[in-house]
Amino acid sequence: MTSEYNDKYLHEFLILKWIEMDFIINRNQFFDSIFLEEDLEYKSHARYFNSLTKYNGLILPVFDFNTFLKDTFGSGVNNTFNIGLICSISLFSKINQSLYRNYILKEKIDITQKYLALKINVKAGIKRIPLSEIRLIPTGLREKMNQEGVLGCRFTIKKNIQYFVDIETIICKFLREKG
Amino acid sequence: MDNNEILKHIETNKNKPVKKSSESEKLLKFMIVQVNNKKYAFFAHQIKEIVTNVSLYFVPFVPPYIRGFINRHGEPHTVFDLNALFEKETLESSTFLISNFENDQIAFLVSAVTEILKIPESKIHMIKSSNENDELFIGSVTSDDDEIFIINLPNIKVRLENDL
Numbered sequence: 001m002t003s004e005y006n007d008k009y010l011h012e013f014l015i016l017k018w019i020e021m022d023f024i025i026n027r028n029q030f031f032d033s034i035f036l037e038e039d040l041e042y043k044s045h046a047r048y049f050n051s052l053t054k055y056n057g058l059i060l061p062v063f064d065f066n067t068f069l070k071d072t073f074g075s076g077v078n079n080t081f082n083i084g085l086i087c088s089i090s091l092f093s094k095i096n097q098s099l100y101r102n103y104i105l106k107e108k109i110d111i112t113q114k115y116l117a118l119k120i121n122v123k124a125g126i127k128r129i130p131l132s133e134i135r136l137i138p139t140g141l142r143e144k145m146n147q148e149g150v151l152g153c154r155f156t157i158k159k160n161i162q163y164f165v166d167i168e169t170i171i172c173k174f175l176r177e178k179g
Numbered sequence: 180m181d182n183n184e185i186l187k188h189i190e191t192n193k194n195k196p197v198k199k200s201s202e203s204e205k206l207l208k209f210m211i212v213q214v215n216n217k218k219y220a221f222f223a224h225q226i227k228e229i230v231t232n233v234s235l236y237f238v239p240f241v242p243p244y245i246r247g248f249i250n251r252h253g254e255p256h257t258v259f260d261l262n263a264l265f266e267k268e269t270l271e272s273s274t275f276l277i278s279n280f281e282n283d284q285i286a287f288l289v290s291a292v293t294e295i296l297k298i299p300e301s302k303i304h305m306i307k308s309s310n311e312n313d314e315l316f317i318g319s320v321t322s323d324d325d326e327i328f329i330i331n332l333p334n335i336k337v338r339l340e341n342d343l
Contacts, residue, residue, distance in 0.1 A: 021236065072239045138248075138257045139283040140336055141241060144343040148240045155250045161236040 009131040014085070015162065016124045020075045022162040024134075024154065027126060029167050030085035036062065036119055045106050047174045051119075053084055058112040060086070063171050064119045073163070077121045084117035087167065096172045103175045118167060129154070134164055149173065206297045209320060211327060212289040214261045215270055220296070220320055220329045221287075228277035229292055235273075242342045243269070249286055251277055256286040259335065264315070278332060285336070296322055303329070314338075 012027035032055075040052045044061065051062040062084060069075060089100050104113050134152045137145045145151075149169035154162040180188070208223035228251070235258060236248045244263035248255040256277060262270035276287045298320050305318040315335055316328040 074237060135253070135255055138255055138285070140285065140339050141238070141245070141257055141343070144240055145238075150239070153236075153248065153255050155253060155255075161234075161248065161250070161255075 010128040011131055012126055013129050013164075014124055014126050016069070016077075016120055018069065018073075018075045018077045018121075018123075021073060022156075022160060023069060024129070024162050024164045025085075025167055029091065030087045030118065032086040034084045034086065034117070036082045036084045036117070042109070046103060047177065049174070052109075052111065053117050055084075055086055055115060055117065058115065059110060060084075060115050060117045061107070061111050062117045062119050063174075065167070065170075066119055066121055068170065077123055079121050079123045081122040082119050083122050083124075084119055086115050086117055088115055089113060092168050092172070096168060099172055099175050116171070118171075204299045204301060207300055207303065209296045209298060209327075209329070210276070210292060211294045211296055211322065212276065212287075213291045213293050214289050215266065215268070217262075217265075218293065218322075218325055218327045219261060219289075220327045221276065221332075222329070223295060225279050225332055226276045227279045229274065230277060230286075231274050233273070233275065235288075240343075242339070243267075245339070246288055249275055251284070251286070254284055256284040258286045258288050259339075260288045261330070262288075264335075264338075280332070280336075283336065285332075287330075294322075296320065298322075 013024040014027055016023040016025070034053065034055060036053055041050060042052050044050060048064045048068050049061045050064055053060050053062050066077070066082065089097055092100060101113055104111060134154050136142060136152050137150065147169070149166045150163055151166050152164040154164065156162060209220040210223045210226050211218055211220050230249070230251065233249050233251070235246060236250075238245060238247045238257075244260050246258045246260045246263070246269070249258055258275065260270050262268055270288055270290065272288055272290050274289050274291060276289055276292070278285045278287065303318050303320055306316055315331055315338060317331045319326050319328050321327070
């Protein structure tokens, strides 16, 4: 891929490898990962929050990112093992932190306000990607897709597309819908 | 007119541009495309490239007439399906017109490019209807007894903005 920019601007992303397309997530949006072997089902007010997991003695709600991606992009993945990315709520914007606190209060169960887990398929890997390879969404669709949490895309040598997604925007959209 | 007169005439007028009978009227160039069983016209200057057999990538959160992205020179282009827009049926094809918009990357899915026409400005029939779909056309041109509607690209972009 040719680049008009200096490729020294590398950044770490997590690449989720699905069948028809891939997804890339900023590595800074999570700080740890766990196996989701014993996640407990529960009925939440917010869509895609349908299980709980334990992390360092805390109970975390799990956002089912796999199902969200399948529902939204119509894509699938060839693996059934899942892991949980641990995201710190303190990295959210002030407005979204408040939104999350309100969600926790409504749930009326003992779950932490500090972290949440994002359920993803284990078929993923961290890679340093030159920012010059990531393209903005074309102008006509940019505002709408940014609001939905799709910030850009990248085309790979294998002629595949990778969507650059913002997990905070995606999660908070569902907290807001049911909030 | 004898030969001397002919030569004199040529000498006198050699640097003057030849005025053709049709020059008094401006000719506009159109690209005529087939979309399913209908023809549409684009102003030729609005199209910079025709590409075939490239991958079409699904895009969520968009109306049905947005079929996805194609990758052109590493840049995503939004693909409009004119058949889905006008006839509410998706088009099966792999021919794309890349538009010349300066501030957006837009492509159109068509069945085929059929011809390039040069048409006198006076032969273009402007549309003055308030019908919603008519706003997506500037007017029409006649070719081989076919009335071919001219796509209004700026208004198609406005339509998308309204539908999002």
